[in-house]
Amino acid sequence: MQKDVRKFGISDKRGRAKTNEDPYVPEAGLKEPAICDNCNALYRNRRWQMDAEGAAAESGNPDVQRVTCPACQKIAERYAEGVVTLRGGYLWDHEEEIRNILRNEENRAMAKNPLQRIMRMEREGDELIIETTEEKLAEHLGRALHSAHQGELSVTWSKEHSLCRVNWERLQ
Template sequence: MRGKTQHPTIPKPERQIKGKFRPRRPKSRKEEAEFGPGKTDILVCKKCGAFYWYKSWKARLSDYPELKQSKRIKFVLCPACQMIKDKKYEGEIILETVPSDFKEDIKNLAKNYGKRAIVADPMDRIISIKEKRVKRVTAKRKRGATSRKEFKGLKDIR
């Protein structure tokens, strides 16, 4: 049996076939990221003004290390603005039976929380706050979970 090599540990479809290579390895987590592989240009959101470089969206271009270096700039919609346009969201908080004296405080707390979140990560924002019952729609699931901790004193939180 000198001419043929048997590979008992490697399954038949993955064995190297003469003249061909094994199938490509599975994509890494970075390659299968939520927004696809990284772009080489600087992207600017048409709507909110967020900047994209080094595989993530940032609030300010002044943080870019090679600002003097010439790079192409493209104007696009960032993923968060695209979600708002498509009327999609990842998290929702509904506060029911809120005492009227706390309503304004809770609304201000949510707005301030949203301002801090967008500075830390422009893709992480509060999309809307509705008045009838305090309903907060977020662009990230994680924000919904963390703000539940802030509103834990109220009874009806979903």
């Protein structure tokens, strides 16, 4: 009898989710469904998604976990994985247009993966600094800006610190 119980335990998905040994599940240990208290992102089927209807439907579920998603944690701790620095006179002549491009690209990226976000976009002196929660989004923003407005683009990756630095400049 005891043997049967153990067997069931091994094949039971919820039992497996409690171990941290599955390398294919980066969120191992996080039970489903989970909802981020801060941004309402929903964790289901082993991925985070922006799904307002799904989150509303799950919020009545007594088993739902109330958590802070990885993106909101990084924003709270100001832990940027991507830093984009824009400069040059052309930037300030087209500031609104450029800010819109960046926000649109963020929205597109978030539709695919809600953990990719702009955590800060501020002017500092003659530079516009954009910090992102994920490295890939920083590179993506730089490439989108470059293809829309040309200029000079450089992308540098630092593997040790898991940081992507993007510089873009256009004088006129």
